[in-house]
Amino acid sequence: MNSFVRIAIRCVVGPIGAVLAHRRHYRLLFVIGVASTVGVWTDATAKTKHRVHRATHAASQVATIAPAAAGSIFCDYSLWSHVYAGDPRRFSRPQDRLKVIQDCVSVTGTIESARAEKDGDFHIRLRLDPQYSSMVNAKNKSGQHSALVVEPVCMNTVKQKDTLAEHVCDGFSQHVYTPNMLGSRVHITGAYVTDMEHGWTEIHPVTSITIE
Secondary structure (H helix, E strand, C coil), rough: CHHHHHHHHHCCCHHHHHHHHHHHHHHHHHHHHHHHHHHHHHHHHHHHHHHHHHHHHHHHHHHHHCCCCHCCCCCCHHHHHCCCCCCCCCCHHHHHHHEEEEEEEEEEEEEEEEEEEECCEEEEEEECCCCHHCCCCHHHHHHHCCCEEEEECCCCCCCCCCHHHCCCCCCCCCCCCCCCHCCCCCEEEEEEEEECCCCEEEEEEEEEECCC
C-alpha cells in the first residue's frame, strides 16, 4: 500500500473512530446518570416510607391510650387545688404525682368496690365498658384486678399527714359518690392520669359520677 492510500485511510477512519469513541463516552455517562438518579429516588422513597411508618406507629400508640369516645370538655379544673402534691422530694405539684394523660375524659362502667382512704379520697374500682378497655395498663391488671381507679377528693375525714400539711381539703368537701352507686353502671367524668407512685391509671380528680 503506497503512502497516498495510507493517508487517505487515516483521513476517513480517524474521524469515524473519534465519533464512535465519543458515542461510547456519552453512552457511558448516560448509563451512570440514570443509575445515580434511580439510586437517589430509591433512597428518598425508602426514607419517606420509613418516616411515614414511624409516624403512623406513634399515632396508633396514642390512639389506644384514650379512645375518641372518652373525650370530654366538662371538667372542673379548680378541683386540682384540692389534690395534694405528696412527697416534696419527688413532687412539686399534684400534676407531678398524677401525670396527666388527658385533661378531661368521660367513661362508663360498673363500680365494683369503694373504700375511704386516709387522704380523704374514695378509692373506687371501675370495671370499664369494652370500648374503654385500653385505658387500663399492666399495673391496673396486676394491682387493681384490671379495673380503672377513680378517686373523688376530700370526701372523707383527712388523716394522712402530708394531706393535712398541705391544707387542700380545708373548708372543702366533694359530694359525687354515694354508697348506692356500688354495683351500678355509671358515667364518670374527670382527669385521666397515671399515678406515679403506684403506676396504674386513674380518673383523678373526678368532676362527676352519675348512675346510667
